[in-house]
Amino acid sequence: MSLPSQIPEGYRPLDSKTLPRYLGDIASVREVLGGQPDNWSVAEVGDGNLNLVFVVEGPSGAVCVKQALPYLRLVGDSWPLPLSRNFIESEALIVQGRHAPGLVPKVHHVEPTLALLVMELLRPHIIMRKGMIAATTYPRFAEHISTFMARTLFFTSDLAMTAGAKKERIATFCINHELCKITEDLIFTNPYYLAENNRWTSPQLDDAAAAIRADGDLKIAVSDLKVRFMSDTQALIHGDLHTGSIMVTDSDTRVIDPEFAFFGPMGFDTGALLANLLINYFSQDGHATTVSPRESYQAWVLETADTVWNRFHDKFVGLWSEHHSGDAYPDVLFTDADLVARVRRRYMRKLFGDTLSFAGAKMIRRILGLAHNIDLEHIEDPDRRAVCERRCLHLARDLLVNTATFRSIEDVTAAARAVRESVG
Amino acid sequence: MSLPSQIPEGYRPLDSKTLPRYLGDIASVREVLGGQPDNWSVAEVGDGNLNLVFVVEGPSGAVCVKQALPYLRLVGDSWPLPLSRNFIESEALIVQGRHAPGLVPKVHHVEPTLALLVMELLRPHIIMRKGMIAATTYPRFAEHISTFMARTLFFTSDLAMTAGAKKERIATFCINHELCKITEDLIFTNPYYLAENNRWTSPQLDDAAAAIRADGDLKIAVSDLKVRFMSDTQALIHGDLHTGSIMVTDSDTRVIDPEFAFFGPMGFDTGALLANLLINYFSQDGHATTVSPRESYQAWVLETADTVWNRFHDKFVGLWSEHHSGDAYPDVLFTDADLVARVRRRYMRKLFGDTLSFAGAKMIRRILGLAHNIDLEHIEDPDRRAVCERRCLHLARDLLVNTATFRSIEDVTAAARAVRESVG
Numbered sequence: 001m002s003l004p005s006q007i008p009e010g011y012r013p014l015d016s017k018t019l020p021r022y023l024g025d026i027a028s029v030r031e032v033l034g035g036q037p038d039n040w041s042v043a044e045v046g047d048g049n050l051n052l053v054f055v056v057e058g059p060s061g062a063v064c065v066k067q068a069l070p071y072l073r074l075v076g077d078s079w080p081l082p083l084s085r086n087f088i089e090s091e092a093l094i095v096q097g098r099h100a101p102g103l104v105p106k107v108h109h110v111e112p113t114l115a116l117l118v119m120e121l122l123r124p125h126i127i128m129r130k131g132m133i134a135a136t137t138y139p140r141f142a143e144h145i146s147t148f149m150a151r152t153l154f155f156t157s158d159l160a161m162t163a164g165a166k167k168e169r170i171a172t173f174c175i176n177h178e179l180c181k182i183t184e185d186l187i188f189t190n191p192y193y194l195a196e197n198n199r200w201t202s203p204q205l206d207d208a209a210a211a212i213r214a215d216g217d218l219k220i221a222v223s224d225l226k227v228r229f230m231s232d233t234q235a236l237i238h239g240d241l242h243t244g245s246i247m248v249t250d251s252d253t254r255v256i257d258p259e260f261a262f263f264g265p266m267g268f269d270t271g272a273l274l275a276n277l278l279i280n281y282f283s284q285d286g287h288a289t290t291v292s293p294r295e296s297y298q299a300w301v302l303e304t305a306d307t308v309w310n311r312f313h314d315k316f317v318g319l320w321s322e323h324h325s326g327d328a329y330p331d332v333l334f335t336d337a338d339l340v341a342r343v344r345r346r347y348m349r350k351l352f353g354d355t356l357s358f359a360g361a362k363m364i365r366r367i368l369g370l371a372h373n374i375d376l377e378h379i380e381d382p383d384r385r386a387v388c389e390r391r392c393l394h395l396a397r398d399l400l401v402n403t404a405t406f407r408s409i410e411d412v413t414a415a416a417r418a419v420r421e422s423v424g
Numbered sequence: 425m426s427l428p429s430q431i432p433e434g435y436r437p438l439d440s441k442t443l444p445r446y447l448g449d450i451a452s453v454r455e456v457l458g459g460q461p462d463n464w465s466v467a468e469v470g471d472g473n474l475n476l477v478f479v480v481e482g483p484s485g486a487v488c489v490k491q492a493l494p495y496l497r498l499v500g501d502s503w504p505l506p507l508s509r510n511f512i513e514s515e516a517l518i519v520q521g522r523h524a525p526g527l528v529p530k531v532h533h534v535e536p537t538l539a540l541l542v543m544e545l546l547r548p549h550i551i552m553r554k555g556m557i558a559a560t561t562y563p564r565f566a567e568h569i570s571t572f573m574a575r576t577l578f579f580t581s582d583l584a585m586t587a588g589a590k591k592e593r594i595a596t597f598c599i600n601h602e603l604c605k606i607t608e609d610l611i612f613t614n615p616y617y618l619a620e621n622n623r624w625t626s627p628q629l630d631d632a633a634a635a636i637r638a639d640g641d642l643k644i645a646v647s648d649l650k651v652r653f654m655s656d657t658q659a660l661i662h663g664d665l666h667t668g669s670i671m672v673t674d675s676d677t678r679v680i681d682p683e684f685a686f687f688g689p690m691g692f693d694t695g696a697l698l699a700n701l702l703i704n705y706f707s708q709d710g711h712a713t714t715v716s717p718r719e720s721y722q723a724w725v726l727e728t729a730d731t732v733w734n735r736f737h738d739k740f741v742g743l744w745s746e747h748h749s750g751d752a753y754p755d756v757l758f759t760d761a762d763l764v765a766r767v768r769r770r771y772m773r774k775l776f777g778d779t780l781s782f783a784g785a786k787m788i789r790r791i792l793g794l795a796h797n798i799d800l801e802h803i804e805d806p807d808r809r810a811v812c813e814r815r816c817l818h819l820a821r822d823l824l825v826n827t828a829t830f831r832s833i834e835d836v837t838a839a840a841r842a843v844r845e846s847v848g
Contacts, residue, residue, distance in 0.1 A: 163608055163654045164601040174595035177588040184587055184751055193756045216763045220770070223753050230587045230751060231657045327608060328651050332617045339640045346644070 006082050007070055010113045014067060016042040019054055023065070028108050029118055033058025050081070055121060063108055064122070068115035081178065083115035085259040088176045090117045092261035095236060096148070099155040103148045104255050122254055125247035132243060132280045133287065133375055135297040142307035144253035145246070145273065150315035153266045156236035158328035159320055166263075166326075170233050173262040180230070180262055183239065187361055188226035191368040192219050200368045204386030208393050209368050221400045222361050228354075233263035241269045242276040242362075242373075267354025270312065274355060275362035277305045278395065278416055279375050282388045285420070286379030302413040309355070309409035316351075317344055353403045356412065360400035363392050387424040395419045430506050431494055434537045438491060440466040443478055447489070452532050453542055457482025474505070479545060487532055488546070492539035505602065507539035509683040512600045514541045516685035519660060520572070523579040527572040528679050546678055549671035556667060556704045557711065557799055559721040566731035568677035569670070569697065574739035577690045580660035582752035583744055590687075590750075594657050597686040604654070604686055607663070611785055612650035615792040616643050624792045628810030632817050633792050645824045646785050652778075657687035665693045666700040666786075666797075691778025694736065698779060699786035701729045702819065702840055703799050706812045709844070710803030722844075726837040733779070733833035740775075741768055777827045780836065784824030787816050811848040819843045 014022060023029045024037035033040055035058050046053030050072050054065040068086040072079055090110040097104050109118040131138065154160055156169070190198055193213055200209050212218060238245070239260030247254045281301045284294035324331065329347075334340045366373045367389045376392075379385035395416055399406070406412050438446060447453045448461035457464055459482050470477030474496050478489040492510040496503055514534040521528050533542040555562065578584055580593070614622055617637055624633050636642060662669070663684030671678045705725045708718035748755065753771075758764045790797045791813045800816075803809035819840055823830070830836050 158651055158654050164605055166654070167598040167601040167604070171595040171598035174591040174598075177591040180591070181588055189754055189757065195756075216760065216766070219757045219763070220767055223757060223767070227582055227752050230582050230590070233655045233657060327654060329647050330613055332619075333613065333643045333647060336640065339643070342640070343644055343647070 006084070008083065008113050008115075011083060011115060013052060013069065014054075014065075014114070014116070016044065016054070019056065019065060022114075023056060023063075023118065026109050026118070029063060032061045032063055032108060034060025051086075062121040062123075063118050064105070064120065066117045066119070082175075084112075084175050085179055086115035086117055087112045088173065088179070088261055089257070089259045091172065092236065092238070092258035093117075093119070095156065096152050096238075096255065096258065100148045100151045100255075103144060103253060104258075122247050122256070125249050125252065125254060127244055128246040128248045128253075129243040129276070129280075129374060131248060132301070133283070133378060135284070135287070135292065135294060137297070137300050138248050138250065138253070140251055141248060141253055142304050142311060145255075146308050146311035146315055148253070148255055149241075149270055149273070149312050150319060153235045153237070153269065154316055154319040154323070156263075157234060157266070157326065159324055159326045161326050163327045166233075169236065170263045173236065176260070176262045179239070179260045180264075183260060184226060184229065186369050186371060187365045188222055188229065190370065191365050192222060195369075197370040198368055199370065199372075201382050201386045201389055204382055205367070205389060205393075208390055212364065212368060212393065212397070215397070217401045218397055221357065221403075222364075225357055225361055225400075228265045229268060232265045234265050235263065236261060237264045237266060237269045238272075239264065239268070241272040243273075243280065244276075244373075265354055265358070266351055267358045270309070270351070270355040271358025271360075272362050273308065274305060274412075275359040275366075275396075276373070276375075277301055277308070278359065278412075279363055279366060279373055279392055281305075281416055282391045282395075282420065283373075283375035283379065286376070286381070286384045286388045302416060305413055306409050309352070313348055313352075317348065320344060352406075352409075356399040356403050356406055360396040360398070360403075363396035363399075367392055391419050391423045394423045430508070432507065432537050432539075435507060435539060437476060437493065438478075438489075438538070438540070440468060440478070443480065443489060446538075447480060447487075447542065450533050450542070453487060456485045456487055456532060458484025475510075486545040486547075488529070488543050490541045490543070506599075508536075508599055509603055510539035510541055511536045512597065512603070512685055513681065513683045515596065516660065516662070516682035517541075517543070519580065520576050520662075520679065520682065524572045524575045524679075527568060527677060528682075546671050546680070549673050549676065549678060551668055552670040552672045552677075553667040553700070553704075553798060555672060556725070557707070557802060559708070559711070559716065559718060561721070561724050562672050562674065562677070564675055565672060565677055566728050566735060569679075570732050570735035570739055572677070572679055573665075573694055573697070573736050574743060577659045577661070577693065578740055578743040578747070580687075581658060581690070581750065583748055583750045585750050587751045590657075593660065594687045597660065600684070600686045603663070603684045604688075607684060608650060608653065610793050610795060611789045612646055612653065614794065615789050616646060619793075621794040622792055623794065623796075625806050625810045625813055628806055629791070629813060629817075632814055636788065636792060636817065636821070639821070641825045642821055645781065645827075646788075649781055649785055649824075652689045653692060656689045658689050659687065660685060661688045661690060661693045662696075663688065663692070665696040667697075667704065668700075668797075689778055689782070690775055691782045694733070694775070694779040695782025695784075696786050697732065698729060698836075699783040699790075699820075700797070700799075701725055701732070702783065702836075703787055703790060703797055703816055705729075705840055706815045706819075706844065707797075707799035707803065710800070710805070710808050710812045726840060729837055730833050733776070737772055737776075741772065744768060776830075776833075780823040780827050780830055784820040784822070784827075787820035787823075791816055815843050815847045818847045 019042050020037035020040045040056050040058045043055045045055050051069060052067040056063050056065060068083045070080055070083055072081045090107055093104050093107050105122055106120040238258045245257045247256055281298050284298045288294040329343050376385055376389055443466050444461040444464045464480050464482045467479045469479050475493060476491040480487050492507045494504055494507055496505045514531055517528050517531050529546055530544040662682045669681045671680055705722050708722050712718040753767050800809055800813055
């Protein structure tokens with residue numbers, strides 16, 4: 001296999017033999033693991049498509065090691081991906097960890113030449129999406145994720161940063177444009193024409209897919225979003241904030257895998273999360289059985305969506321009150337309390353609209369694009385799956401095209417309930 | 425004087441003695457000038473506030489040399505300014521020259537270490553603002569400047585560039601954040617509170633200045649624009665496109681001095697130009713005399729404003745038809761001619777609104793902020809000047825706050841005529 005050109009001199013994929021020797025030279029890692037490299041056990045636990053992921057255990061503790069591979073393999077395709085995404089992930093984790101302590105894995109060591117990152121091993125956490133498919137509730141989740149989003153987005157926006165400091169960070173994250181391009185294609189473009197790698201539940205959804213490809217209003221709306229995604233440097237966003245990027249226990253929540261991070265529109269993160277909650281809500285009708293009815297779980301999912309947005313809103317506005325140190329809406333101009341309240345209402349209303357629009361785009365891509373969600377994919381009966389998917393598409397289109405008709409998150413979750421009753 | 429920290433090793437200001445020896449080693453410059461360095465004449469023609477500017481003449485031709493100084497001196501203030509602005513200017517001139525050939529000075533040589541740029545000497549051009557104060561018409565101007573704006577903005581936008589190529593250029597221009605900060609403060613912030621370096625025609629405009637500082641709608645509108653300026657990387661903009669940055673003859677037009685260039689909202693350029701035409705229009709009543717009435721010149725100025733926007737609009741849309749190669753509004757989605765027309769109408773309508781908003785902000789800063797225009801400053805009688813300025817402020821506020829009520833450029837120029845009749 002020939003390697004892409006941007007591979008740094010000295011890059012080599014590590015393995016179970018070479019990794020302990022490498023880690024043995026890093027004081028911070030030795031301290032976590034304890035003992036000697038010879039006593040450390042190493043297990044490769046990644047799926048090998050994109051990254052190597054090792055769990056390394058020593059007498060005193062364990063770490064997770066993530067090393068980027070120069071290729072992405074997915075559904076038979078293979079294309080080069082820059083190793084710098086590992087550096088981007090570590091930069092993002094460090095920023096997020098500073099602003100939202102305890103909500104991302106701790107970074108122990110970063111090695112850009114090897115495209116390698118040593119971080120806290122999360123256990124007994126599981127991927128939240130898997131827990132949600134099994135109808136597990138997470139009582140602390142709304143509180144945690146609303147804090148994560150409010151703090152990481154606020155503190156990297158023009159409300160908290162000076163324009164100069166922000167531009168220096170924007171420049172750093174501009175190198176991540178190849179990962180941005182994946183999003184631009186897979187989310188904002190491919191589902192809206194007959195792209196080669198699209199797939200959907202066929203023939204059940206052939207009509208729905210064709211209707212979306214012929215929907216001028218929708219194509220304009222999603223293309224406007226794509227322009228926002230490409231040109232609006234509102235804040236440092238995670239870039240892939242779905243329930244597969246969140247690891248949870250009953251009491252703990254951690255956001256992982258910010259390889260797609262860059263300065264983009266905040267609504268892309270808040271919308272991704274909302275989309276994935278709504279997808280899970282609709283998918284439950286495909287998982288429900290007599291012994292495992294899902295109505296009460298579905299209620300929990302929608303309540304969670306309401307709570308996440310409302311707490312996010314309040315926390316973001318609270319941070320604005322207490323930590324406004326950026327160049328946007330400067331205090332010297334906004335001394336009048338009523339005017340300040342008006343500015344914040346407008347800002348949050350716009351962010352709410354962005355959230356719904358991006359959520360709609362995220363829902364559609366998971367049903368008509370290349371990469372699907374196991375929430376839906378694990379529904380074996382295609383007729384049953386298609387009903388759930390059709391409901392997702394219906395609400396998604398409404399969120400994207402009729403955004404302004406939703407005045408509150410409760411309007412959105414009420415619409416989800418209504419679609420479930422009436423579509424399918 | 426101590427030097428700022430970002431001064432590159434090897435930087436030294438050149439003078440009439442050291443410059444010819446330096447230029448003698450550059451083949452492209454020797455070729456233009458002809459003869460030997462000993463025969464070249466050198467004159468320093470800058471005002472010494474910001475940059476050294478030399479005219480160097482040889483037997484076969486002449487060049488202009490611009491070297492950045494590490495400080496800006498203005499109205500008694502002095503603050504460090506990065507020398508990298510000279511590199512930014514050369515990068516911008518090269519890009520603009522590629523997209524709009526013949527409308528910027530040709531670059532002969534760039535030397536980042538010395539913060540020095542050798543370019544075509546423009547003669548017998550004069551600064552357009554001076555010509556307009558003297559009521560000189562420029563019959564080719566609307567045609568030229570509309571081409572400059574359409575081509576430089578279109579070809580550096582997401583309509584023409586791929587997102588990845590654009591992000592690489594965005595990163596380069598992010599270093600110019602200190603010059604952006606000057607704009608952020610002087611245009612979008614200071615006129616709206618009692619900033620120390622504000623000035624205005626006093627006491628005549630004390631009431632108008634106070635009204636603007638108390639105008640909540642206006643402060644929200646201008647602060648929204650500031651956020652756009654800080655975070656929207658729509659295209660590579662000139663960043664200071666007023667009539668003082670344009671050199672003209674009867675038949676030639678050149679845009680100079682893109683030191684403030686960066687990836688920002690297009691409307692900031694198109695708005696700057698419109699603002700400066702409107703300011704000149706209102707200022708003419710302060711210059712009119714019995715021997716030099718200005719009514720017909722004022723008519724020419726407003727006709728020019730109409731023509732500039734309308735041609736810009738048509739050329740921009742024409743480029744979109746012929747040279748669309750960027751990632752925005754991809755052809756694979758927009759195969760239907762009616763839908764394409766709709767997308768373009770929406771895009772141009774938004775750009776028109778941005779143009780008016782930024783024009784309003786630009787007009788206000790020239791009357792209430794630190795840096796004023798000689799169009800108005802050269803009106804000696806303060807009562808007479810204040811009448812012109814009050815009309816500018818009146819229209820400017822309307823452009824910023826009631827943007828959507830203007831449906832065409834003819835609405836704007838009609839409003840200018842109406843304000844001239846009714847305010848004062």
